[in-house]
Amino acid sequence: MVSQPETVTVGRIERPFGVRGEVRVRSLSDVPGRLEGLTRVSLLATNGRTLETGVTHVRRAGTSFILGLSAFTTPEEAGLWRGGLIQTVRGAIPELPAGQYYECDLVGLAVRTEAGESLGAVEAIWELPGNSLVVIRDGSKEVLIPAAKEFVLTVDLIARIMTVRLIDGLGD
Numbered sequence: 001m002v003s004q005p006e007t008v009t010v011g012r013i014e015r016p017f018g019v020r021g022e023v024r025v026r027s028l029s030d031v032p033g034r035l036e037g038l039t040r041v042s043l044l045a046t047n048g049r050t051l052e053t054g055v056t057h058v059r060r061a062g063t064s065f066i067l068g069l070s071a072f073t074t075p076e077e078a079g080l081w082r083g084g085l086i087q088t089v090r091g092a093i094p095e096l097p098a099g100q101y102y103e104c105d106l107v108g109l110a111v112r113t114e115a116g117e118s119l120g121a122v123e124a125i126w127e128l129p130g131n132s133l134v135v136i137r138d139g140s141k142e143v144l145i146p147a148a149k150e151f152v153l154t155v156d157l158i159a160r161i162m163t164v165r166l167i168d169g170l171g172d
Helices: 074-078
Strands: 007-017 022-027 040-044 049-059 064-069 086-089 109-111 117-129 131-137 141-146 150-156 161-164
Touching: 007 040, 007 064, 007 074, 117 141, 131 161
Parallel strands: 109 161
Antiparallel strands: 007 022, 007 086, 022 064, 040 049, 040 086, 049 064, 109 117, 117 131, 131 141, 150 161
16 A cells, blocks of 8 residues: 555635635535545645645535635635645545545646656546546646546656656647
């Protein structure tokens, strides 16, 4: 079994919502009910700042969620955390079969080509009809790789490295 970090990223703050400091959140968890059961979370801002806060309420809004966080009372306060990650204690989440991974375990992995060239780090996984895409970022350069075995060759969670095969011209 792979040693997992004690916290797990379960959502990304998309933007403030309403006038009471709520936030619209995109779930990054495949565990049903994961967001609805939250009572305390850690926020990780895009600038590295962290904040521990209570969750006052959670409601579904289409494909995303609206969260009330005790740390925010105005949309301006909530807006400072746009793009930030919502993290919680890993707890008991089901183990996945070999070759399957939780998105939160892939985000942040260093990405290398099969020739050993560094491409950057996994920034996100986009769920699209037909196939998911791995978003790899190195500064302002972005590379999209289909999340398929033909392109994602290996994932080493211990070494925190993903090895990929590029299509000719894709990494240019």
